Amino acid sequence: MTETIDDFFAVIPAGGIGSRLWPLSRAEAPKFLHDLTGSGVSLLRETWDRLLPLTGADRISVVTGVAHGPAVEKTLPDIPADNVFHEIDPRDSSAAIGLAAAVLLRRHPDVIIGSFAADHVIQRQRAFEFAVRQAVAVAREGYICTIGITPSEPSVGFGYIQTGGELDVAGAPMASTVQRFVEKPDLDTARAYFADRSFLWNAGMFISRADVLLDELKANEPELHAGLTEIAAAWDTEARDEVLGRVWPSLKKIAIDYAVAEPAAEKGRLAVVPGQFDWDDVGDFASLRKLVADGRRHEVSILGENRNVIADESAGLVVSQTDRVIAVVGLDDIIVVDTADALLVTNSEHAQRVKSVVGTLHARGRDSVL
Amino acid sequence: MTETIDDFFAVIPAGGIGSRLWPLSRAEAPKFLHDLTGSGVSLLRETWDRLLPLTGADRISVVTGVAHGPAVEKTLPDIPADNVFHEIDPRDSSAAIGLAAAVLLRRHPDVIIGSFAADHVIQRQRAFEFAVRQAVAVAREGYICTIGITPSEPSVGFGYIQTGGELDVAGAPMASTVQRFVEKPDLDTARAYFADRSFLWNAGMFISRADVLLDELKANEPELHAGLTEIAAAWDTEARDEVLGRVWPSLKKIAIDYAVAEPAAEKGRLAVVPGQFDWDDVGDFASLRKLVADGRRHEVSILGENRNVIADESAGLVVSQTDRVIAVVGLDDIIVVDTADALLVTNSEHAQRVKSVVGTLHARGRDSVL
Incomplete structure (x- = not known):
């Protein structure tokens, strides 16, 4: 048993519906509340369990929508109530993480x-813990530190982080500066990055002193910073609801990559530690298929308890949430997601298009199945 | 309004589960009880309606399994009870048609x-009526007459009938002798047949004097003929159930093509009239897809009332028997059959393999969904 890190607080933004995983992921039961690995627990719970050895149960906070508060508390019974931050509406990652940073900074100055x-x-x-411990050591020196994932293939689905020179920080033997952030590349570029080895996947993990993060936000998005500061000042007082209700809806929606990480990289204030662990953002059913298949590409993998799935000369993924018989015949890359009130049939190549179905259903007024 | 044909009796064998159309077609609700054309009535009812102008309601008989008797009588409320022949178990087409022929011959000698x-x-x-009227005229001359379908494509899914010399029969200007029967050909052969134009599809329609048919059966399958004769003698008496129960299970299972038509062709006693109408045996979902698509090959066709089907960059067939949302994304030849307790996903190319799923389900003891 290794020790927790005294001055370290994990923030878990638990938002996002995961439209590309519809109809498995729904507004009322988003991706993070599902068991996508067959582990028996939800992704949120897995995230909690993964962080626990680093923080202990008292220093993990979750930022989530008001509607998901009860589900989060049920999933994480040990979370202190003060560590659950409710968003009254989703305003992207800068607001979510910035809110937690601002409130936590008032509670714990360092x-x-x-x-x-x-x-x-x-x-x-x-390997995950080793990366985080290094990143915390780097952050303690005043850097904003990200964990970049060592690519396992030339993916076009992720942004990349190009590592720069080595950093000399005790306890962080693998740390480097970040040379630049790059958006999702085309396949040729991805292949070049993959061959290069100095490019890592951007997995959206940022470790930083709260004051350093907020200073960077203030430099780039002063209005957003001011709003968050006002909310944080009121958070642990009776004025919270009033201020939150007034200020939150006015906050700019911007990803933390743009509001903090990229500008910090330009100033040489962004560091990176390579994460030499398996990481998957399970962004769509193609990704889920790979995850569930676990290398068995020529079979139909099943997510769910359904023993009535029959695959004949087929390969792909069946997600089953009913006890219906499901027969898949002669399809070599098929994705079937069978739920009580909605059925999706697609393949890996077109898995990204599932999001458009959600748009169509919304336009048709069928939000009850979204 | 044309006149019915006084001495003509239609026999509709209504057996066969249609395993290749599972899970739409089931043991308890076989293909002939379904509306596969969107007409609003079942195929059996369409068959009845098609024959009615030729026979009237009193001269159409149906040979069906005991279990389907009530459904047949509900579908055809005008059918005289005497014209429904119940099979105690399915024994192929020679027994089914031979039974009707033998009983009807006793009731109506000519x-x-x-x-x-x-x-x-x-x-x-x-065009259908014209073909049948010609075939009846030919049958009256002592021939066994089939109606061969003018091919619309070089199909490998059907047997072929090669026409021979013209027959000089009044009222049957298109009639010919049959040169030979051929089993389902390979694609090259099918293409040659299609180019040749003397080859017609065997649609299993046979028109004949009942005594001529039975004589041909007697010559080729004397035991089967003897059994049917014994049953027919008892049919309209109190002994029916006893004789049927004793003799029927011993009857040879053989298709009428082999027991009657092919031997008759060899003797020059088989004639053919070309059927210049659209005909489809709807043998599998590929065939059903074509039928429902009606030329619109680049769309997802829907069989069922479901207005919640969303097709995105897809083509194929969705059969919907539920009110669930069904989304099909990025699949250019997909077949989805969604029923309350079973779901099938396949494509046109593999539609024939669906039968094997039925076998697998049976082997697993899941007959409740068959």
């Missing part, structure tokens, strides 16, 4: 925070 | 019978 998505899948716990 | 499958789709009623 706190280092790390943000970890609620709905990613990570395997190899020791 | 009767001409014509057999028409309960679960085929035919369009162009006038």
